[in-house]
Structure formats: structure tokens, C-alpha cells
Amino acid sequence: RTLNERLGAQVWLKAEGFQRGGAFKFRGAYNAISRLPEEALRTGVAAFSSGNHAQAVAISARLMGTTAVIVMPEDTPAAKLDATAGYDAEIVTYDRYSGDREAIARKLAAERGAELVPSYDHADIIAGQGTVGLELMRQCAEQGHTPDQVLIPCGGGGLSAGSAVAIRDISPATTVHPVEPEGFDDTRRSLAAGERLSNDASARSICDALQAGTPGAMTFPINRRLLGEGLVVSDEEVREAMRFAFRHLKLVIEPGGAVALAAVLAKKVPTRDKVTVVVLSGGNVDPEMFAAIQGA
Amino acid sequence: RTLNERLGAQVWLKAEGFQRGGAFKFRGAYNAISRLPEEALRTGVAAFSSGNHAQAVAISARLMGTTAVIVMPEDTPAAKLDATAGYDAEIVTYDRYSGDREAIARKLAAERGAELVPSYDHADIIAGQGTVGLELMRQCAEQGHTPDQVLIPCGGGGLSAGSAVAIRDISPATTVHPVEPEGFDDTRRSLAAGERLSNDASARSICDALQAGTPGAMTFPINRRLLGEGLVVSDEEVREAMRFAFRHLKLVIEPGGAVALAAVLAKKVPTRDKVTVVVLSGGNVDPEMFAAIQGA
Numbered sequence: 235r236t237l238n239e240r241l242g243a244q245v246w247l248k249a250e251g252f253q254r255g256g257a258f259k260f261r262g263a264y265n266a267i268s269r270l271p272e273e274a275l276r277t278g279v280a281a282f283s284s285g286n287h288a289q290a291v292a293i294s295a296r297l298m299g300t301t302a303v304i305v306m307p308e309d310t311p312a313a314k315l316d317a318t319a320g321y322d323a324e325i326v327t328y329d330r331y332s333g334d335r336e337a338i339a340r341k342l343a344a345e346r347g348a349e350l351v352p353s354y355d356h357a358d359i360i361a362g363q364g365t366v367g368l369e370l371m372r373q374c375a376e377q378g379h380t381p382d383q384v385l386i387p388c389g390g391g392g393l394s395a396g397s398a399v400a401i402r403d404i405s406p407a408t409t410v411h412p413v414e415p416e417g418f419d420d421t422r423r424s425l426a427a428g429e430r431l432s433n434d435a436s437a438r439s440i441c442d443a444l445q446a447g448t449p450g451a452m453t454f455p456i457n458r459r460l461l462g463e464g465l466v467v468s469d470e471e472v473r474e475a476m477r478f479a480f481r482h483l484k485l486v487i488e489p490g491g492a493v494a495l496a497a498v499l500a501k502k503v504p505t506r507d508k509v510t511v512v513v514l515s516g517g518n519v520d521p522e523m524f525a526a527i528q529g530a
Numbered sequence: 531r532t533l534n535e536r537l538g539a540q541v542w543l544k545a546e547g548f549q550r551g552g553a554f555k556f557r558g559a560y561n562a563i564s565r566l567p568e569e570a571l572r573t574g575v576a577a578f579s580s581g582n583h584a585q586a587v588a589i590s591a592r593l594m595g596t597t598a599v600i601v602m603p604e605d606t607p608a609a610k611l612d613a614t615a616g617y618d619a620e621i622v623t624y625d626r627y628s629g630d631r632e633a634i635a636r637k638l639a640a641e642r643g644a645e646l647v648p649s650y651d652h653a654d655i656i657a658g659q660g661t662v663g664l665e666l667m668r669q670c671a672e673q674g675h676t677p678d679q680v681l682i683p684c685g686g687g688g689l690s691a692g693s694a695v696a697i698r699d700i701s702p703a704t705t706v707h708p709v710e711p712e713g714f715d716d717t718r719r720s721l722a723a724g725e726r727l728s729n730d731a732s733a734r735s736i737c738d739a740l741q742a743g744t745p746g747a748m749t750f751p752i753n754r755r756l757l758g759e760g761l762v763v764s765d766e767e768v769r770e771a772m773r774f775a776f777r778h779l780k781l782v783i784e785p786g787g788a789v790a791l792a793a794v795l796a797k798k799v800p801t802r803d804k805v806t807v808v809v810l811s812g813g814n815v816d817p818e819m820f821a822a823i824q825g826a
Contacts, residue, residue, distance in 0.1 A: 235550065251780035254531065313777065477817070481609065484547035484813035486780040517780035521773070525821035 236482045243505035251517025259290035265362030267294040275300040277347040282339035285314030287353040292321035305339040311520040354392030355450040364396025382508040385494035387515040388412030390446040391453030398460035409462040413493040415439040422464025443490030467496040491516035532778045539801035547813025551585040559586035561658030571596040573643040578635035581610030583649040588617035601635040607816040650688030651746040660692025667700045678804040681790035683811040684708030686742040687749030694756035705758035709789040711735040718760025739786030763792040787812035
């Protein structure tokens with residue numbers, strides 16, 4: 235209500251922090267892992283992830299009765315490392331800015347005969363994440379609305395791609411905006427250029443979940459066909475959105491999960507008299523970081 | 531899921547932080563104020579409150595097109611003071627431990643001809659708060675469950691009384707436990723003694739919302755007839771519950787709103803193999819206090 239009054243808008247929030255593992259990632263990981271053939275499940279799965287996909291793979295592997303080894307950046311928030319280990323996954327860390335996580339994960343997977351579960355560039359992952367878009371369209375329909383626009387946090391582009399397929403199949407007139415943190419706006423720039431561009435390796439952001447270096451080879455062609463303009467928010471706009479969520483929504487949102495909310499609060503896109511859906515994609519944030527942001 | 535696994539129980543949470551004004555109090559205040567005769571609405575309403583009832587009265591008064599003057603303790607969390615003022619209410623502060631808030635509010639109401647809206651001892655307030663119990667029973671029924679027990683944060687006893695009327699009318703076999711912070715367990719002791727007992731004036735707790743001095747004259751006879759044993763939690767058990775809610779539920783709960791969750795986490799009542807509903811009664815907490823609790 236406060237958000238709508240402040241913006242003169244009708245904004246709906248899709249709260250993925252309530253999903254298993256505290257983020258939307260379980261949708262894709264479980265879809266992919268539950269569809270693996272039985273032989274593959276016998277030798278286990280492997281993944282590389284900044285955290286939320288890691289938890290999702292670990293939970294899904296346990297549910298399917300197989301093992302998981304996960305390659306994670308060594309500066310991953312402790313909440314995500316601990317939660318992943320808590321689901322019995324084996325964790326291998328690497329340096330986010332110098333290591334090649336994909337190469338490390340591929341090597342591990344090859345050594346063990348484990349099936350690599352990518353975090354976005356895979357049809358089953360994209361389809362699973364797309365249930366966010368499918369659900370939010372159904373939930374809006376139940377309320378008698380069709381969104382004019384949907385704002386979606388964007389890292390590798392799997393959530394955007396899958397959701398855009400569902401959303402624009404149901405309502406071709408709805409615009410889907412990916413939202414990225416400053417310095418990690420590879421999808422925005424790639425959409426504008428019509429080709430996959432990378433982020434500068436020196437970029438830094440508090441949005442640990444949205445630091446993919448370049449749009450996915452499989453997600454980008456989908457996103458290029460279906461997404462509207464990409465939006466970008468600063469770390470301070472993200473912090474402000476996290477404070478708004480604490481104060482008015484009573485929700486814990488992690489930095490990467492708050493970028494779409496930050497975009498509407500910072501008026502990066504017109505919302506007046508429109509129906510806007512904002513995806514809050516996850517809530518896994520260390521208490522120390524959250525406390526520092528709220529206490530500021 | 532984590533809560534259920536940890537306790538071997540089935541626990542459902544009723545999240546009243548999502549209610550207007552961030553706590554269950556809007557239910558009673560709006561019920562009472564919307565039922566006032568037109569003459570009464572012309573001269574405005576008055577209330578005394580530690581915060582959540584204040585916001586609820588302020589919102590309800592604005593919705594009904596009337597004015598509100600609210601007597602609040604001077605140490606009320608800033609989030610609650612600011613929010614109340616933000617709904618255009620006039621605020622008069624007093625010292626929580628030496629002033630008589632009821633006398634101050636009665637004097638103000640008399641001077642202005644304003645209708646005093648009590649925070650619990652009023653049939654319309656109790657009935658409004660009781661919709662929490664009514665709703666949670668309906669929501670459980672939708673899931674195919676009947677709760678064995680419902681744990682409800684208890685200050686003056688309005689939420690407990692109204693909810694117990696609804697819950698035990700629908701399911702006489704369900705036990706309703708009031709939960710109070712240490713030092714403010716007047717309802718627990720009064721239920722055990724069969725008469726209204728007061729708290730020691732020297733008691734202190736972080737649960738600012740649950741510091742009524744004695745059970746209500748109208749709520750206690752209802753509670754005496756309908757409630758099970760009262761439960762008590764320490765401030766540290768409340769902090770632990772707030773940390774659990776942050777980490778696993780992604781919910782912001784205020785100290786007073788977290789006492790029932792604290793009681794199940796601290797195993798103050800058996801939950802194994804039972805269906806337990808926990809009322810999270812509010813989420814209005816200052817960011818500084820929240821940060822201090824999470825960061826610890």
C-alpha cells in the first residue's frame with residue numbers, strides 16, 4: 235500500500251525468498267536434477283554457483299538421493315556456504331576474480347563422472363525458473379489483473395528467459411525488464427548491442443547473486459527475442475530497497491533479490507497508473523551485512 | 531520446513547506483520563472505529579498504546595475521516611512513533627514507568643469530547659482481533675488440518691480472548707496458549723491463580739508491545755474460560771526466534787511478535803507429532819534494534 239501510494243502505481247511483489255533454499259533457484263535445479271536418468275543420479279551432480287543455485291542443487295540432490303559437489307567463490311556470504319553444507323553437499327571454493335569456476339567444476343565433474351548442473355544455460359533450468367513467470371501471471375489473473383510490466387533480477391539470464399517465455403506467451407503486450415546492478419549490466423548492454431557483451435573484470439557490487447560475467451549462450455537468444463530494455467541500479471539504491479522491504483514489507487531480501495524493487499523505487503521505469511510486478515528473487519543475506527544496511 | 535524438521539512437528543505460522551500497520555491491531559481498531567456513530571466520528575478518537583494499537587487507530591481514523599490523538603510511552607520505538615505520526619495522528623508522550631497512560635488518555639478524550647478506543651478491553655476490539663483466530667482456523671481447514679494447539683502472544687489479552695472464542699468454537703479440542711515475556715507474565719499467573727494479578731513495576735523486557743500491567747477486566751474472564759496454560763519466554767529466547775525468522779523464514783518480526791515462535795523453538799510446550807499454529811503478531815521494530823539482534 236505504501237509503495238503504491240508513493241508511486242501512484244499498482245505494484246505486486248513475487249516473494250521468492252519463501253521458496254525452498256530461500257531463492258527461486260530451487261525451481262530450475264529440481265526440474266533439471268529430477269529429470270536426470272537413473273545412471274546419472276548414481277554418480278552424483280556437480281555445480282558452480284555464487285550461492286543460491288548451490289543450495290538449490292544441494293537440496294535437490296538430497297531429495298533425489300544423490301550426492302552433490304559445488305564450486306563456490308571463497309567470498310560467498312557465510313549464510314549461503316553454511317546452508318549449502320547443511321544440505322550435505324561437498325563444497326570446493328575458488329577466487330571469484332581470478333579463478334575459472336566453470337573449468338574447475340567441469341574438471342571435478344569429469345573426474346567423478348558427475349553430471350554438471352549449470353546455473354542458467356540449460357533448457358530444464360530455464361524451464362524451471364520460468365515457473366516464476368507462469369505463477370505470477372496466474373496469481374495476477376486470480377486478482378483480475380494483467381501486468382503491464384514485470385521487472386526481474388538478472389544474472390546469467392535464466393530467470394528472465396524462462397519467465398519471459400511464460401509471461402509473453404500468456405500476455406504478448408506485457409513488457410519484461412531485466413534489472414542488473416551497476417557494473418554487471420552485461421544483459422542490458424548486450425540487448426542494446428544485439429550481441430553478448432561481457433562485464434569489466436574490475437566491477438564490484440553488493441549483489442553477490444548477480445555477478446555472471448556475460449549473458450548465457452542459451453539464455454541470451456531467448457532474452458533478445460522477448461525482453462524489453464534492461465534497467466540498472468546502484469548498490470545504494472539496492473540498500474534503500476532493502477530498507478524499504480524491512481520497514482514496510484517486513485521481508486528480508488538479499489541485495490541481488492532487491493534490484494527490481496530498487497528499480498521501481500528509484501523510478502528507473504514509469505509505473506504511474508500501470509500494473510507492475512516486481513520479482514524479489516531471494517532472501518539469503520548474512521545477518522552482519524543486513525544489520526549494516528539496516529542500521530545505516 | 532526447517533522448523534518442522536528441527537522439532538519433529540507440524541508448525542504453521544500466521545504472519546500478522548503483513549497486516550495494515552504491520553501488526554494484528556488494525557483488525558480490532560478498524561472494527562471498533564468503523565462501528566462508532568456518526569456524532570462520535572465528528573469529534574475524533576483517542577487512544578493509549580505502546581505503538582501498534584496507536585498505528586492501527588491512526589490508520590482507522592484516517593480511513594473513517596476523523597482525527598486521532600494518541601498517548602504513547604516516550605520510549606516507544608521510533609519506527610512506531612514515526613509511523614503513527616505519518617498517519618496524521620496527534621501524539622502525546624508520557625513516561626512508561628511513572629505515568630498513568632489511561633488517566634492521561636481519559637482526560638484528553640474528555641477535554642475534546644473524543645471517543646476513547648481501548649487497546650483490548652472492548653467488545654469490538656476483542657471481536658476484531660478474534661478474526662486472527664477465525665482466519666487461521668479457516669486457513670488450516672483449507673490445508674486439511676485442525677490445530678492441536680495455537681500459541682498467541684499476549685499483552686492485555688485481546689488477541690488471545692478474541693482468537694480463543696473463534697478457535698474453540700470451531701474446535702473445542704484445540705488448546706490456546708498465551709505466551710508472555712519474562713516479568714510480564716500477568717496472564718499466566720492470573721490464569722493459574724484464578725484472579726487478575728499484576729506485574730512487578732520494576733520488570734523490563736525488549737517486548738515493548740506486551741507490557742500491559744495486568745489482564746484486562748473484560749479479556750480475563752474470557753481467557754480464564756478458554757485458554758490453556760500460559761507460557762513464558764526470556765528476552766534471549768525472543769532474540770533467538772527473531773534470528774531464526776530472519777535466517778529461515780525471511781520475515782521481520784518484532785520482539786513482542788516473536789514470543790510464540792520463541793516458545794516453540796525453546797520447547798516450552800510439546801510439539802512433536804502435533805499440529806501447532808504460531809501467531810507472529812507484528813513486525814514493527816526499529817532497524818537499530820533489529821540490527822543489534824541479528825548482528826550479535
